[in-house]
Amino acid sequence: MTKFGELINFNKPVLIDFYTDWNEIENNIETLRDVAIALGDKAKVIKIDIKKNEILADALRVKGNPTFMIYKNGEMKWRQTGFKDAKTLIGLVQEYF
Template sequence: MKRNFNDIIDSEVPVLVDFFADWCGPCKMLAPILKQVKEELGDAVKVIKIDVDKNQPLAAKYQVRGVPTMLLFKNGKQLWRQSGVLQKNDIVSVIQQHF
């Protein structure tokens, strides 16, 4: 079952959305970093990846013009966004501010 994006981000648990593309080099660098973030924070965060080439209307809705772009949602509200690659500790610290 494919869940509606709005259902996913309308969560008490912070949801980190990674807008990426298969052809994007920095996106490939970010993927293992996000895996480490998930390992460190466990169930305290959801991490989902959105392929901008396959989800153009969603990317347009959030005005994602460059990849990777990360957005953090909680209870359906966008709390933070950042384009480019960040280090694990920087991402963890942003998420922890919104627990």
């Protein structure tokens, strides 16, 4: 995997979804696709599997599924655990344009 610092060090918002496959209801790929389509090139949308990236998840203290984070210029701007619908996520990311 690309180094985490390279993923978050952009001057546009980066929405990250830390997830695991054990809960299909909360691992809704269509929601993130809708968010990515709506935001276009104004933001990046990334999914990171907690089980495949346990060291990173532990370092960031990711305990719940899903955990969403928004970064801009390498700095965390927002974080929340629990399912969010596409409209809510789009609005949150747009705050950091």
